[in-house]
Amino acid sequence: MATVTNWIDHLSAKEVAGAVYPGAGSSETLLVILGIVLWIGWHVLTAKSESEKLSRLARKRHSANDHKSNITEW
Amino acid sequence: MTDQLGALTTIFTEFYYWITVVLMFLIHVGFCMYEVGASRYKHHQHTLMKNTMLIPLVTVTWFFFGWWIYWAFPTGPGIAPSIMNESAALITDESTFSAKWYMPNTEFMAINLGDHISGVFWAAFLLFSWTAASIVSGAIIERITTFAFGILAIAIGSVFWTIDAAWGWHFDGWMLKILGYHDAYASGVIHAIAGGFALGVLMVLGPRIGKFSSSGEPRNIGPRNPWLVTIGLFLIYTGFWGFYAACNIPIFNLGPEYGMEGVTYWTATNIYVTPTTLSGITFNFLMSLSGGLLAGYWIAKGDPFWTYSSGLAGVICASAGNDLYHPIQAMIIGMIGVVIAYKLHYWVERKFKIDDAVGAVAVHGYAGFVGLVICGFVLNGYPSSGYSVGAMWDGSTYASINPLGQFIGAIIMFVVLGLIPGYVLAKILHGMGKLRIPREVEIAGLDYEMLESAKSDEKAVSSATR
Numbered sequence: 001m002a003t004v005t006n007w008i009d010h011l012s013a014k015e016v017a018g019a020v021y022p023g024a025g026s027s028e029t030l031l032v033i034l035g036i037v038l039w040i041g042w043h044v045l046t047a048k049s050e051s052e053k054l055s056r057l058a059r060k061r062h063s064a065n066d067h068k069s070n071i072t073e074w
Numbered sequence: 075m076t077d078q079l080g081a082l083t084t085i086f087t088e089f090y091y092w093i094t095v096v097l098m099f100l101i102h103v104g105f106c107m108y109e110v111g112a113s114r115y116k117h118h119q120h121t122l123m124k125n126t127m128l129i130p131l132v133t134v135t136w137f138f139f140g141w142w143i144y145w146a147f148p149t150g151p152g153i154a155p156s157i158m159n160e161s162a163a164l165i166t167d168e169s170t171f172s173a174k175w176y177m178p179n180t181e182f183m184a185i186n187l188g189d190h191i192s193g194v195f196w197a198a199f200l201l202f203s204w205t206a207a208s209i210v211s212g213a214i215i216e217r218i219t220t221f222a223f224g225i226l227a228i229a230i231g232s233v234f235w236t237i238d239a240a241w242g243w244h245f246d247g248w249m250l251k252i253l254g255y256h257d258a259y260a261s262g263v264i265h266a267i268a269g270g271f272a273l274g275v276l277m278v279l280g281p282r283i284g285k286f287s288s289s290g291e292p293r294n295i296g297p298r299n300p301w302l303v304t305i306g307l308f309l310i311y312t313g314f315w316g317f318y319a320a321c322n323i324p325i326f327n328l329g330p331e332y333g334m335e336g337v338t339y340w341t342a343t344n345i346y347v348t349p350t351t352l353s354g355i356t357f358n359f360l361m362s363l364s365g366g367l368l369a370g371y372w373i374a375k376g377d378p379f380w381t382y383s384s385g386l387a388g389v390i391c392a393s394a395g396n397d398l399y400h401p402i403q404a405m406i407i408g409m410i411g412v413v414i415a416y417k418l419h420y421w422v423e424r425k426f427k428i429d430d431a432v433g434a435v436a437v438h439g440y441a442g443f444v445g446l447v448i449c450g451f452v453l454n455g456y457p458s459s460g461y462s463v464g465a466m467w468d469g470s471t472y473a474s475i476n477p478l479g480q481f482i483g484a485i486i487m488f489v490v491l492g493l494i495p496g497y498v499l500a501k502i503l504h505g506m507g508k509l510r511i512p513r514e515v516e517i518a519g520l521d522y523e524m525l526e527s528a529k530s531d532e533k534a535v536s537s538a539t540r
Contacts, residue, residue: 018188019181028179032138035178039134047221047508053523054219054515062518067116070525071532 083325084190090324091194097316098201102129104309105208109215111302112432114295116519117216124215124223128207131224132231136200138178140232144199146173147240154248154469157461171246198320199239202264205317207231209268210496212432214275216282217516222503229499230271238263238491242483245347250458254466254473255483258344259321259355259393261445262487269439270492273428278500279509281429283516292423295431297379307382311363314389318359318396321345322352332460348460350397361401362392365408373416380433384412387437391415391445394480395453407448415440439492443484450480 003017003024004010010017019025106125113121132140146164148156155162158169166174175182175192182192207227214223242249243263249255257263286292297303322342328349329337341349366388367381374380391411392404399407419436422428430436453475457463464471466479473479503509511520519525 016187018186019184020187021184024181024184028181028184032178035134036138039138043221043224050219050221054511057518057522058512058514060518061514062522064517067519067522067525070522070529071115 087324088190088194091191091198091320094316094320095194095197095201098198098205098313098320100309101201101313101317102204102208104306104311104313105205105212106306107302107309108306109212109432111299111304111306112212112297113215114298114519116521116525118521119524120220120520121215124218124220125208125211127220127224128211128227128231129204131228132203132207133200135228135232136196136203136236137183138232140203140236141176141183141196141199142173142178143233143236144173144240144244145171145176147237148244148246148248150241150248154251156246158246165246199236201320202239202260202317203231203235206235206264206268206271209265209434209438210272210275213272213430213434214279215431216520217510218275218279219508219511222500222509225503226271226275226496226499229495230268234271234491234495235264235267238267238487242487243345245345245459245461248469249479249483249486250346251464251469251472252467253479253483254458254475255479256346256449256453256456256458256475257394257446257483258346258350258397259318261390261392261394261442261449262484265390265393265438265442266446266484266487267442267492269435269437269442270488271496272430273435273439274493274496274498275500276428276430276435277426277497278504281427282431283513285429286427290427292427292429300378303379304382307386310386311389314359314386318355319352322350322355323347324352328460344397346459348397348457355396357401358392358396358399358404359389362388362396362404362408364388365405366391366412368405369409369412370416373413380416383433383437384416387412387415387441390438391441391448393442394445394449398453398456403452407445407452410448411441411444414444439488443488446480446484446487447477450475450477 001022003020003022017024106122109125110118110122146166148165149162151164152162156165158165158171159167161167165172168174174180177183182189186192207230210226210230211223241247242255242257243260247255282295284293285295322344324342325340326343326347328339328341328343328347331347342352344350363385367385369388370381370384374384388408388411392399392407396404415436418440419430419433422435423430428435454477456475457472458475459472462471464473466473466476500509
């Protein structure tokens with residue numbers, strides 16, 4: 001996985017390769033796919049939990065000032 | 075990097091953009107404080123989290139596709155040919171500034187010893203994206219779902235503003251060639267588009283409960299924490315210094331760039347690669363800020379909320395031409411923008427029952443639009459680019475700055491890429507039942523559960539004696 005194993009060899013090469021992250025040249029597309037999956041997954045999970053929270057709270061029909069009773073010390 | 079002077083120039087440029095990113099971070103801190111200060115107690119934490127979460131949402135999408143769009147779309151596509159490859163197609167070929175290098179899976183979108191600029195330049199543009207999304211965020215507080223806002227933030231932050239930047243804020247953009255569009259510090263490409271987008275969303279979202287009386291008279295829902303609003307706006311002012319600096323290229327040799335044989339001319343340039351100076355734009359930034367504050371204090375009769383916002387509106391209005399204006403021109407333009415934006419805000423509020431909670435549409439949208447139009451008159455005849463000068467509508471050369479081109483540009487920014495997409499996306503989200511929180515939740519407060527869950531601990535703490 002290591003792209004560089006010896007800096008002296010790397011920097012004295014005829015043409016220094018710029019990309020030095022692990023898996024350079026072979027893993028980028030896979031990483032992008034993984035990133036997209038995580039990104040979509042996050043949206044699905046948080047959208048679901050927000051919907052549940054809003055429905056639960058809406059069912060309780062609190063008045064506009066009820067929240068004040070939850071604040072015990074200003 | 076093998077020669078010291080070249081290395082110094084590169085590292086200076088890298089550090090320059092890096093500093094602008096740090097400064098622009100304060101814009102977001104300011105927006106968060108400002109929004110929380112403007113919201114009511116029972117919505118505070120939701121308001122804060124909504125704006126905070128746009129950071130990762132826009133950042134990740136900016137990495138995946140936003141940055142690519144900027145480099146791919148200057149030609150339209152299909153509207154005017156690129157000066158790099160003379161094709162009007164998407165720029166995805168092998169040319170130096172092709173979008174090809176900014177796909178998320180290329181080696182330039184990572185640590186690369188041969189590239190010191192891509193990351194910091196990407197980040198500077200990303201911070202503009204956050205600003206665009208954050209402008210929308212303030213207008214719609216206390217009644218939008220976080221899910222809907224996330225989608226809207228991605229749309230404005232990683233799609234629509236980057237399209238407008240490719241068209242009108244890129245040295246190869248078709249709007250410069252066809253229209254002579256000029257917008258050095260983003261009156262239109264950030265502010266007018268975000269203001270227009272916010273207005274489109276507000277038209278569908280509707281006002282907060284209680285904002286309008288049964289007879290339709292608007293009620294004032296003033297900021298709940300004026301000090302937080304004050305600090306927030308001062309931080310936005312501070313961040314704008316970074317914003318202005320980030321719109322420049324700090325050091326560039328224009329002689330070879332323009333093809334002038336034997337001429338060496340090192341200077342700072344604006345985003346269009348035409349010369350300006352950081353020193354000169356500092357005059358104009360401060361004078362337009364002052365013009366905005368003076369006009370805002372006068373027209374709002376000393377109201378602090380509007381006076382602070384007007385300082386920002388003054389800068390925004392003059393921004394289109396602040397690379398070339400005289401400081402007193404910048405001040406007067408800032409004043410004009412503020413008066414028009416303030417008057418329009420209240421007229422639109424009454425006439426169309428639009429509840430823009432923080433005046434974002436006015437400060438960014440109307441002031442930005444007006445700034446573009448004024449720029450067309452004041453800078454009429456200046457070249458929109460250094461590469462060539464040609465006629466309007468030609469497309470193969472660059473048109474000069476002119477009033478009609480700037481007016482059309484303002485319409486493209488505010489309406490075509492701002493208001494219409496905002497309205498359509500909000501309609502879709504509304505149709506899915508995902509746009510607005512339930513009425514009962516709005517009344518109870520978005521933070522109700524959070525406050526309730528902490529109640530027993532809070533009670534114990536408040537009655538504790540040791």
